[in-house]
Amino acid sequence: MLDFTHDPQARSWVAAAQAAGCDFPLQNLPHGVFARIGRHEPPRGGVAIGDQVLDLARLAATGVLQGEPQVACEVAARETLNAYMGLGLPAWRSLRRALFRLLSDQADAATQERLKACLVPLAQAEMKLPVEVRNYTDFYTSVHHATNVGKVVRPDDPLTPNFKWLPIAYHGRASSVVASGTAYHRPRGQAMAPGAAAPVYGPCRRLDFELEMGFFVGPDTVLGQPIPLAEAADHIFGMCLLNDWSARDHQFWEMNPLGPFLGKNFCTSISPWVVTMEALAPFRVPFARPAGDPQPLAYLDDASDRAQGSLDIQLEVRLQSHKHRAQGRDGDRITATSFRHQYWTVAQMLAQHTVGGCNVCSGDLMGTGTISGPTAGEAGAIVELSVGGTRDVPLPSTGEVRRFLEDGDCVILQGWCEKPGAARIGFGECRGTILPALD
Amino acid sequence: MLDFTHDPQARSWVAAAQAAGCDFPLQNLPHGVFARIGRHEPPRGGVAIGDQVLDLARLAATGVLQGEPQVACEVAARETLNAYMGLGLPAWRSLRRALFRLLSDQADAATQERLKACLVPLAQAEMKLPVEVRNYTDFYTSVHHATNVGKVVRPDDPLTPNFKWLPIAYHGRASSVVASGTAYHRPRGQAMAPGAAAPVYGPCRRLDFELEMGFFVGPDTVLGQPIPLAEAADHIFGMCLLNDWSARDHQFWEMNPLGPFLGKNFCTSISPWVVTMEALAPFRVPFARPAGDPQPLAYLDDASDRAQGSLDIQLEVRLQSHKHRAQGRDGDRITATSFRHQYWTVAQMLAQHTVGGCNVCSGDLMGTGTISGPTAGEAGAIVELSVGGTRDVPLPSTGEVRRFLEDGDCVILQGWCEKPGAARIGFGECRGTILPALD
Numbered sequence: 001m002l003d004f005t006h007d008p009q010a011r012s013w014v015a016a017a018q019a020a021g022c023d024f025p026l027q028n029l030p031h032g033v034f035a036r037i038g039r040h041e042p043p044r045g046g047v048a049i050g051d052q053v054l055d056l057a058r059l060a061a062t063g064v065l066q067g068e069p070q071v072a073c074e075v076a077a078r079e080t081l082n083a084y085m086g087l088g089l090p091a092w093r094s095l096r097r098a099l100f101r102l103l104s105d106q107a108d109a110a111t112q113e114r115l116k117a118c119l120v121p122l123a124q125a126e127m128k129l130p131v132e133v134r135n136y137t138d139f140y141t142s143v144h145h146a147t148n149v150g151k152v153v154r155p156d157d158p159l160t161p162n163f164k165w166l167p168i169a170y171h172g173r174a175s176s177v178v179a180s181g182t183a184y185h186r187p188r189g190q191a192m193a194p195g196a197a198a199p200v201y202g203p204c205r206r207l208d209f210e211l212e213m214g215f216f217v218g219p220d221t222v223l224g225q226p227i228p229l230a231e232a233a234d235h236i237f238g239m240c241l242l243n244d245w246s247a248r249d250h251q252f253w254e255m256n257p258l259g260p261f262l263g264k265n266f267c268t269s270i271s272p273w274v275v276t277m278e279a280l281a282p283f284r285v286p287f288a289r290p291a292g293d294p295q296p297l298a299y300l301d302d303a304s305d306r307a308q309g310s311l312d313i314q315l316e317v318r319l320q321s322h323k324h325r326a327q328g329r330d331g332d333r334i335t336a337t338s339f340r341h342q343y344w345t346v347a348q349m350l351a352q353h354t355v356g357g358c359n360v361c362s363g364d365l366m367g368t369g370t371i372s373g374p375t376a377g378e379a380g381a382i383v384e385l386s387v388g389g390t391r392d393v394p395l396p397s398t399g400e401v402r403r404f405l406e407d408g409d410c411v412i413l414q415g416w417c418e419k420p421g422a423a424r425i426g427f428g429e430c431r432g433t434i435l436p437a438l439d
Numbered sequence: 440m441l442d443f444t445h446d447p448q449a450r451s452w453v454a455a456a457q458a459a460g461c462d463f464p465l466q467n468l469p470h471g472v473f474a475r476i477g478r479h480e481p482p483r484g485g486v487a488i489g490d491q492v493l494d495l496a497r498l499a500a501t502g503v504l505q506g507e508p509q510v511a512c513e514v515a516a517r518e519t520l521n522a523y524m525g526l527g528l529p530a531w532r533s534l535r536r537a538l539f540r541l542l543s544d545q546a547d548a549a550t551q552e553r554l555k556a557c558l559v560p561l562a563q564a565e566m567k568l569p570v571e572v573r574n575y576t577d578f579y580t581s582v583h584h585a586t587n588v589g590k591v592v593r594p595d596d597p598l599t600p601n602f603k604w605l606p607i608a609y610h611g612r613a614s615s616v617v618a619s620g621t622a623y624h625r626p627r628g629q630a631m632a633p634g635a636a637a638p639v640y641g642p643c644r645r646l647d648f649e650l651e652m653g654f655f656v657g658p659d660t661v662l663g664q665p666i667p668l669a670e671a672a673d674h675i676f677g678m679c680l681l682n683d684w685s686a687r688d689h690q691f692w693e694m695n696p697l698g699p700f701l702g703k704n705f706c707t708s709i710s711p712w713v714v715t716m717e718a719l720a721p722f723r724v725p726f727a728r729p730a731g732d733p734q735p736l737a738y739l740d741d742a743s744d745r746a747q748g749s750l751d752i753q754l755e756v757r758l759q760s761h762k763h764r765a766q767g768r769d770g771d772r773i774t775a776t777s778f779r780h781q782y783w784t785v786a787q788m789l790a791q792h793t794v795g796g797c798n799v800c801s802g803d804l805m806g807t808g809t810i811s812g813p814t815a816g817e818a819g820a821i822v823e824l825s826v827g828g829t830r831d832v833p834l835p836s837t838g839e840v841r842r843f844l845e846d847g848d849c850v851i852l853q854g855w856c857e858k859p860g861a862a863r864i865g866f867g868e869c870r871g872t873i874l875p876a877l878d
Contacts, residue, residue, distance in 0.1 A: 135614050140697055155698075160695050165638050166629050170697040171610040171704065175574050175663055175798050185663045187795035190605050190736065199604050203737045204795075223615055223706070224877065250795065256599050257592075258579055258609040259698020265610065265797040267662070297629065356626035356643075356689065356701040357877075359614050388449045415524045438663065438796075 005029075005100045006282050008423045013112050014107045014119070016050030023273075023416060023426020024048040029099055029237070030273035030427075031081055034125040045077040045084065045127045046120070048273055048428075049103050053125045054314050058118040058195050064111065069098035080132045081216075081274065085237045086362030088219045090251040092237065096278050123169070127272030130240075131216060131363040136172040136268070137353060138244060138367035139210075141344040145372035148384045159413065164293050166300070167344035167352045169369075172244075173265035177365060180271050180430040184245075186407060186437040187266040191249035193400040199253060203437035206248035206389060207405040210370040211317050211380035211413055213339055214242035215346050217364040224357040229302040232347035233309075235360075239346075241271035241315075241430035242367050248383055248404070271413070271430035279425050283417040284308035285340055299355055309345030313427075314338055315371060315415045317380070322408040323398040331412060332395045334402075335385060337373035339415075407436045444468075444539045447862045451642050452544045452551050452831075453558070455489030461863020462712075462855060463487040468538055469866075470520055470677070473564040482567045484516040484523065485559070487712055487867075488542050492564045497557040503550065510536035517867070519571045519711065520655075524676045527658045531676065535717055566711030568618040569679075570802040575611040575707070576792060576811035577651075577683060579805035580783040584811035587823045603733050604614040606783035606791045608808075612684075612704035614715065616804060619710050619869040620757035623684075625846060625876040626705040630688035632681055638692060642876035645687035645828060646844040649809040650756050650777055650819035650852055652783050653681035653709050665794040668741040671786035672748075674799075680710035680754075680852040680869035681806050687822055687843070710852070710869035718864050721855040724779055725749035726761060737796055739787050748784030752866075754810060754854045756819070761847040762837040770851060771834040773841075774824060776812035778854075846875045 004010070005027060010024040011018055024030065026049065034053055035043045042059035056077035059065065065073050072095035076084040084092075101107060102115055140146060143163065150158030162168060178184070186207060192199040216237045221227060227235050244264060251263025287310045295301065302309075315338065320331030344352075349366060370380040379385045382404055385393045392401035405411065415427035443449070446467060449463040450457055465488065473492055474482045481689065495516035498504070504512050505859050511534035515523040520803065523531075540546060541554055579585060582602065588595030601607060615621070625646060631638040637837040655676045660666060683703060690702025726749045740750075754777065759770030783791075788805060809819040818824045821843055824832045831840035844850065854866035 120667065123640075135612060137700075150696075162629075162632070162692055162695065165631075166693060168693065168697055171612055171700065173574060173610055173797060174613070175800050175803075178662070178798075185796055188665075189795045190601075192600070192604075198733065199736070201603075201738055223617065226627075247795065253601055254605060255606065255696070255698070256601065257589075257694070257698070258607055259694070259696070261576075261608050261610065262791070262795040262797065266795040297638070299640055317703050352701070356628045356686065356705040357615075357624055358701065358704040361614050364614075380579060 003283055004028045005096055005278070008421055011105045012049060012103045013107065014050040014052055014103060022050060023428050024050055025423045026100060026103055027423035028275060028279045028425045029096055029266055030279065031076060031084070031130065032273045033080060033128040033130045034129065036120055036124050037126045043079050045081060047099055048122065051122050053122055054099070055118045055120055062114050062118065064102065064114055068094045076383060080363070081130045082132055082363035086219050089234050092111055092276060093278060096276065127179060129177065130272060130274050132362060133365045134361045135364045136174040136177055137169050139340045139349050140168040140369040140370060141349065142372045142380065143343040143371055144341060144374055145370040145380060145384065148379060149372040152388050158332055159352045167349045169353065170259045172367065176265055177268045177270060179439040180269055180432065181424070182269065183433040183435050184267040185435045187250070188437055189247060189249050189250035189262050190253055192253040202401065204247035204249060207434065208246045208248050208382050208412045209405065210244035210246055211315060211335065212242040212244050212311065212370060213368045214240045214365050216274060217360045217366065218362060220361050221354065221359045222361040226354045226357060227350055229300060229305055229347055229351040232350040233277065235350060236277050236346055238274040238276040240274050240417050241427050243269040243411060243413055243432055244367055244432055245269065245432070269430055269432040271301065271428055272404045275425060275427055280311055280417065282422040283312045283419065283425065285310045285312050293316045299350060305345055305347050309347050310340045310342065312338055312340040313415050313417055315413065318412040319395060319402065320410040320412060321395060321398060321400055323400060327398065329397055331410065332397050334393055335377065335379055337371060337378035337380065339371055341373045342368060342371065405434055407434055409434050441720055444535055444717070445861070450544045451488060451542045452546065453489040453491055453542060461489060462867050463489055465539060465542055466860045466862035467714060467718045468535055468690065469714045469718065470515060470523070470569065472519060472567040472569050472713045473577060475559055475563050476565045482518050484520060486538055489563065490561050491558040492561055493538070494557045494559055494573055501553050501557065503541065507533045519802070520569045520601055521571055521802035524655055526569070526659050526674050531715060532717060536551055536713065537666060545628055568802070569711060569713050570611045572613040572616045572802060572804045574802045574803045575616055576608050577611040577808060578788050579607040579808040580781045580788065581809055581811045582782040583780060583813050584809040584819060584823065587811060587818060591827050594637040606788045609698045611707065611806065615704055616707045616709060619708055619871065621708065622872040622874050623706040624874045625682065626686050626689065627876055628686060628689035628701045629692055630828065631692040643686035646873065647685045647687050647821050648756065648844065648850045649683035649685055650754055650774065651681040651683050651809055652752065652807045653679045654805050655713060656799045656805065657801060658666040659800050660793065660798045662798040665793040665796060666789055668739060668744055668786055668790040671789040672716065674789060675716050675785055677713040678856050679713050680866050682708040682850060682852055682869055682871055683806055684708065684871070708869055708871040710867050712867045714864060714866055719750055719856065722751045722858065722864065723863040724749045724751045726784055727780070739790060744784055744786050748786050749779045749781065751777055751779040752854050752856050754852065757851040758834060758841065759849040759851060760834060760837060760839055761838060766837065768836055770849065771836050773819055773832055774816065776810055776817035776819065780812045781807060781810065844873055846873055848873050
């Protein structure tokens with residue numbers, strides 16, 4: 001539902017919010033959790049605006065807000081966003097509208113003065129994991145990714161028969177979800193080389209990233225009570241960037257018959273800013289199911305979801321090597337695509353997750369699965385870009401190449417929405433660096 | 440390590456602790472969380488002794504304990520056992536020894552009097568989920584189960600090549616783990632009939648139980664830091680019974696390529712009493728790897744684990760139908776086996792889980808996977824007992840038969856350890872009843 005908070009003409013008195021390419025204009029207002037760098041202070045909730053963080057704990061103490069937005073602000077100011085996500089859509093919307101008014105250049109001078117005292121420059125904010133991830137589920141909803149990966153195993157029939165009937169998913173590991181910027185050690189594990197008689201144990205040799213989006217669930221539901229598709233969108237608070245790091249050699253040896261385990265659970269990185277579904281509303285697009293594909297079963301079919309269940313989110317991945325950093329470079333873009341190509345919508349994912357009665361909790365994180373577009377250059381994992389490690393992926397600015405990730409590589413995901421007649425809505429970035437395996 | 444708390448001659452002044460077949464003698468002292476039935480009171484930690492629960496909150500208030508056991512008692516008295524599990528082995532052991540002395544018939548009369556005031560009859564205690572399950576992982580470590588199930592898919596080569604090289608596992612759903620006694624509705628979902636052109640949506644038609652044990656992890660570990668096998672046993676607090684309810688028709692349609700999801704996440708039941716590894720120590724047995732099987736890789740091989748990593752826990756499953764209940768019957772035993780037949784030890788499971796750097800948290804629950812013994816009558820799931828739903832499983836006392844579970848069926852798991860020269864250590868029971876699918 002579009003309202004005045006989506007007006008592309010609206011401007012903030014925070015000047016940087018109007019800068020070209022700014023991820024955090026007045027129309028975005030993403031939520032995160034931060035502490036000021038170098039201060040020993042408890043983390044608290046904030047909202048990004050331009051090049052600033054609005055400190056919600058400080059705002060809640062000013063008395064500028066009253067009633068429902070004040071209560072919502074107090075809850076959004078806590079050390080994690082779980083409780084705020086648990087408040088539900090009316091509260092989320094009321095705080096969004098209130099913050100929009102306070103940060104708008106239509107706000108009176110006195111209000112602006114009071115708000116300015118609540119701003120912290122983004123450059124001085126250390127961003128934390130925005131939620132305590134209670135449960136983490138990862139879907140598998142890119143038909144292009146599934147086809148690319150399936151070709152390795154089943155060249156003639158790469159898609160499993162269930163793919164177009166339901167959003168496939170598996171449970172991931174919640175404990176190892178980390179905030180953007182967290183480095184991790186290359187995992188050790190077992191791998192079986194083709195034709196070998198026995199597996200070997202050692203550092204991963206086929207380390208990969210996966211370009212994904214994550215979404216966060218709203219209020220807790222009760223065990224046994226599904227969320228119908230028509231209501232699912234209102235149960236989703238917002239989205240982030242997600243890198244589902246994968247040890248392909250370990251994964252492919254272990255995953256038959258019960259799915260990925262150690263190949264995925266050593267680290268999952270998410271971006272710190274949660275962009276609300278409210279902010280993303282202008283970028284909803286129809287879901288384009290190809291002609292001839294099966295009609296979804298009734299519980300996965302809804303007119304509104306068909307009409308606007310997909311999201312046109314631009315995504316790209318940069319790889320920054322040691323050499324890039326030594327040369328002061330930002331890395332090279334190795335892939336770019338859009339989230340709109342996914343075969344299932346986030347609402348369908350949530351409806352599927354709960355149709356058997358599984359309950360969900362505020363703060364649950366759901367990954368969309370690797371996002372690969374229809375062409376080879378739009379693949380969301382290096383195993384696809386390098387065609388299973390058989391072709392070089394070039395890093396033009398340093399002249400290096402990659403088939404899998406190397407120690408010291410930093411992988412940077414970025415995402416944003418842009419179109420004529422709407423303000424740009426950005427996700428910031430999600431980055432993570434690979435440290436050498438521990439002895 | 441055996442000490443005075445394992446002395447089979449030791450007796451409690453709680454008379455029922457000495458009764459034949461009692462699960463909770465002085466040598467057991469399992470932890471749980473309870474509230475008195477009909478009182479509106481907060482749940483608190485307790486320890487089972489005979490037919491009583493020792494209320495640890497009340498005990499902590501008496502001043503009978505001092506020092507380390509007092510601190511441990513205060514933590515074990517909380518609403519969940521997570522923090523107590525986080526204290527680690529020295530604290531667990533110190534409280535065990537202190538409670539053993541207080542509940543022993545060697546305790547002086549004044550102590551007995553003070554302790555009596557802290558007892559609540561088990562019959563008046565409503566048992567709660569003992570932990571807030573932070574992460575739930577399910578292993579797959581019965582070679583007999585894996586062979587039985589694999590035969591359906593790959594008759595000539597039922598075991599996947601990885602089975603004897605690593606303890607296979609997948610991440611389960613933490614939110615839907617429930618306490619014994621919780622009924623749940625038959626799940627709905629998608630299933631594809633053999634030879635059909637399209638799946639159908641509806642209530643599960645092949646509902647199953649899985650006889651498992653669960654184990655609980657001790658103190659939190661740090662991301663990137665594995666738990667070596669030689670230290671793994673000390674990181675495990677205790678064990679419970681676990682029923683990993685399974686919707687076979689949904690599971691087999693969805694699980695390729697990423698493993699079980701809705702087929703498992705609608706409900707997982709655990710017994711309320713957590714039997715400590717200390718209490719189970721007398722029942723450790725060598726791990727008997729069959730001749731000719733591969734030697735485990737070094738990180739999964741440890742002399743102490745080989746010598747005493749397995750546990751001889753007797754297990755049985757009863758099925759109680761509507762008809763049994765109408766006739767006042769307790770149900771019929773449909774299978775019985777021992778946990779000692781598992782191919783991997785709990786320490787190996789934990790070492791494998793963390794070898795890639797995945798961190799674990801106090802309160803994490805790990806399932807061992809379905810426990811099936813070497814003979815057909817020892818299978819831990821009805822899909823095995825009925826050979827994929829092709830043969831009747833008889834319920835002799837009512838004359839009924841089952842191929843899968845029916846609405847109204849209550850499945851009751853029981854487990855205990857018994858041998859000459861040791862006190863019987865019981866787990867109590869884990870039960871759950873199937874309600875009809877919701878409309």
